[in-house]
Amino acid sequence: MDLDRALDLIKKSRAKIVGVQIPEGLKRMATAVAKEIEVKTDAEVIVSGDPCYGACDVDLDLCRAADLVIHIGHSEMLEGDQLHDKVVYVEARMRADVKEAVENAADLLSTRRVGVVTTVQHVHRMEEIVEVLETRGIEAVVRSGGDRTRYPGQVLGCNYEAARNMDVEEYLFVGTGQFHPLGVALATKKRVVAADPVTGNVSVVDALPMLKRRYGAIARAGDAERIAVLVSKKPGQKRMDLAKKMAALGEEHGKKMVLVYLDRVEPDVLVNLGVDAAVCTACPRIALDDQTKYPVPILTPPEFEVLMGERKGDYFLDEVE
């Protein structure tokens, strides 16, 4: 993590109050980061205590309270707003060596030409990934992911643009966890091999169980009378126009729709509202990852279109923006 650039910017901008926003996994560093800023600059530090789920989740209240906000752990996504202009992004990069994991993954790849994607934590290793594959005689295809991502080959939980429209039959995902490679599989309908640089483990991703669960949720939502359309307050997840479109679509089909504006989507909200289902226009991971936490089916907008008969049921994880 390169805090020096941020410290320079604080000094240059003569910020008096500096906000610090850190995702939960790194939050333990907050006190130390705050002290370092206070010792090395003249600024007073305020740490954001709310959970932070990504660059989509810039703390706008913190931006209002501070002269400058250091957003740690994610690459820039948002621009064009006076509040976002206050944000300095400090990416957190993993030291983990990718070589072993990619070597292991090469054994699982079944073609000689693969699309390569990763997350921001490992994107600085892309060159190395490509080299390892090439020494194994595998051609690596890396492409840019559009406006929401910063680096070629970078994917987000909500964005698999870097994996789309590629003339390959197979993908290699380098990174931790199952969600991102699953997202690649759902978005591309192609075979995905996941390589975890931290553990060295490799696996072939199977999207079928998730697809079954999602078809199940759509089926259960069929009986719903009252449906909430959830709109996030988070600046990179706020899709009011899409939400209004979904509400209108539901009303057309005789559903009672209610627009619900909220910071965090949580099970209690839906219980207390007494709705039978929800369409979530915020982060797609809420529907895909956390469905079991909720008492009623939560659909992504494309899934709701499938339910309303406006879209063929052949895929669900579409781009949300």
Next chain:
Amino acid sequence: MDLDRALDLIKKSRAKIVGVQIPEGLKRMATAVAKEIEVKTDAEVIVSGDPCYGACDVDLDLCRAADLVIHIGHSEMLEGDQLHDKVVYVEARMRADVKEAVENAADLLSTRRVGVVTTVQHVHRMEEIVEVLETRGIEAVVRSGGDRTRYPGQVLGCNYEAARNMDVEEYLFVGTGQFHPLGVALATKKRVVAADPVTGNVSVVDALPMLKRRYGAIARAGDAERIAVLVSKKPGQKRMDLAKKMAALGEEHGKKMVLVYLDRVEPDVLVNLGVDAAVCTACPRIALDDQTKYPVPILTPPEFEVLMGERKGDYFLDEVE
């Protein structure tokens, strides 16, 4: 609940987008209220999906997204801000008859002159309460609670001004739950009889168990090295100056203090931050009601002053504003 005034205001103001904010206990009405507004006016409705804990907790993001916000269930507390000017307060009043409960309470009262306090849900019954007491030969003293409350005799979870500086030895609290009468007992150090109009039950409030728990929390915070000072984003709970004062006080006494700005105070925040204790400048109920949920002691500002030796340990539930 008188929605007609709100409907009139919506029509008169020609609001196109109307926000609706309802506390959790009444949230099930949200869909019906939204539909009524949409049918009876030309406005489109957006419901706040975040929990709402009081008039201190006006949804400012909803105010930004809407032309007018209907805030249901609480009486007005905030003023003087462009966003607050958009808020129309619709109080929810309980139909519950207070007569039986007050009759029962009169039997428990030990003096002939008592201070009477209640919550906004029952404040329209104040006259009746006073009458019942007078027929029993008991003088009722009712006084105004200052800027944060709207009605004489009204108390809030954070404000017992209406019970202070009264020449009585005893109080009658009319309302549900234990927190408010306990607050009166802690704030006044006097005997409090609580009368619940919903159940008709009456009881004498015992503040001693709470006081013991609070002394325990202060004692446990004594060893803390790293202490978070929590500042709420909620407009009626945001006390940044007080928080900075607390942080400075802690630093003076050799503690490592970190200012944490957040919407909702939750156990995970403190776990993830890795602090040993917290001073909460938001709602005092967080420390007093919810301490058992938290892994580390959470103190109110007066309690932290007791810990730092700047205040005598004879009472803790001071006014926060």
